[in-house]
Amino acid sequence: MSLLTVTNLGKSFGGVKAVDGISFDLHAGELLALIGPNGAGKSTTFNMVNGQLTADVGSIKFDGKELVGLKPREIWRLGVGRTFQIAETFSSLTVVENVQMALLSADRKLFSMWRPASAHKREEALALLDQVGMAAQADRPCSVLAYGDVKRVELAIAMANKPKLLLMDEPTAGMAPKERNELMALTKKLVTERNMAVLFTEHSMDVVFAYADRMIVLARGRLIAGGAPKDIRDHPKVQEVYFGTGKTFEKEKTSREIA
Ligand SMILES: Nc1ncnc2c1ncn2[C@@H]1O[C@H](COP(=O)(O)OP(=O)(O)OP(=O)(O)O)[C@@H](O)[C@H]1O
Numbered sequence: 001m002s003l004l005t006v007t008n009l010g011k012s013f014g015g016v017k018a019v020d021g022i023s024f025d026l027h028a029g030e031l032l033a034l035i036g037p038n039g040a041g042k043s044t045t046f047n048m049v050n051g052q053l054t055a056d057v058g059s060i061k062f063d064g065k066e067l068v069g070l071k072p073r074e075i076w077r078l079g080v081g082r083t084f085q086i087a088e089t090f091s092s093l094t095v096v097e098n099v100q101m102a103l104l105s106a107d108r109k110l111f112s113m114w115r116p117a118s119a120h121k122r123e124e125a126l127a128l129l130d131q132v133g134m135a136a137q138a139d140r141p142c143s144v145l146a147y148g149d150v151k152r153v154e155l156a157i158a159m160a161n162k163p164k165l166l167l168m169d170e171p172t173a174g175m176a177p178k179e180r181n182e183l184m185a186l187t188k189k190l191v192t193e194r195n196m197a198v199l200f201t202e203h204s205m206d207v208v209f210a211y212a213d214r215m216i217v218l219a220r221g222r223l224i225a226g227g228a229p230k231d232i233r234d235h236p237k238v239q240e241v242y243f244g245t246g247k248t249f250e251k252e253k254t255s256r257e258i259a
Pocket residue numbers: 013014016017018019036037038039040041042043044045
C-alpha cells in the first residue's frame with residue numbers, strides 16, 4: 001500500500017498554474033526523486049506536501065489521512081519530516097546538543113525547558129548520531145564542522161521525530177561529488193533500515209540516477225513522466241522538455257564512479 005498518494009494536485013499563483021493536476025504515489029522504503037527544469041513546479045509540490053502551501057485542488061493522502069488543509073506542524077506530527085539547515089543560532093551548540101533539542105521538540109517539550117548542560121536524552125541523541133556516523137564528533141560545536149558533516153547532523157535531527165516520510169529539498173546542493181555520494185549513500189541506508197520513504201528534489205542527475213528508486217518529472221506544472229531511472233533516461237518527452245532538443249542524459253554513473 002502507498003504511504004503517500006497525491007491525486008490531481010493543483011496550485012496557481014495569479015494566472016500561472018505552478019502545479020497543474022499531478023498524481024503520484026510513494027511507498028515505504030522508497031527514494032523518489034522529483035525533477036524538472038527551473039519553474040517546473042517542484043518547490044510548489046514540495047511545499048503543498050509539507051503544508052507551507054495549501055493546494056487549490058486535489059488530495060494528498062498520507063498513511064490514510066488527508067494532508068490538504070493541515071498546518072505544517074500538524075503534518076510534521078503525523079510523521080512527515082524535513083531536513084532543515086542548522087540555524088545560525090544553534091551552530092554554537094554542540095552536535096549532540098542540537099540533536100537533544102530536536103528530541104525535546106519531538107517530545108512536545110518546550111525549548112524553555114532546555115538547559116545547555118542538560119543530560120536530557122543524551123544517550124538517544126548519541127544513538128542517532130551513531131546512525132549517521134557522527135558519534136565521534138558529538139561534543140564538537142556545530143560551527144566547526146565540515147559542510148558534509150553538518151548535513152549528516154541535519155539528517156540525525158530530522159530522524160529525531162521518527163518520520164515515516166522525509167522530504168529533502170536539494171539535499172546535495174553546494175556539495176562536492178564525493179560528499180554528495182556519501183550523503184545519499186547514508187540517506188539510502190536510513191531508508192532501508194527504517195523502512196522510511198524519501199521524496200527529494202535534485203538538480204544533480206548523477207545523484208538521481210545513482211540513488212533514486214523511482215523518479216517523476218515535472219515540466220510547466222505537469223507530470224510528464226514517471227518510472228525507474230533507466231526508463232526515464234530514454235523517455236523522449238523528458239529528453240525534449242527537460243534538456244532541450246539535441247541534449248541527452250550522460251551515460252549512467254555508478255556510485256563508485258562518482259566517489
Ligand atoms: N509565491 C509565488 N508567487 C507567484 N508565482 C510563483 C510563486 N511560487 C512559484 N511561482 C511560480 O510557479 C512556477 C513554479 O515554481 P516552482 O518554484 O514550484 O518551480 P521549481 O520547479 O521549484 O523551480 P526551481 O528549480 O527554479 O526552484 C514558476 O512559474 C514560478 O514563477
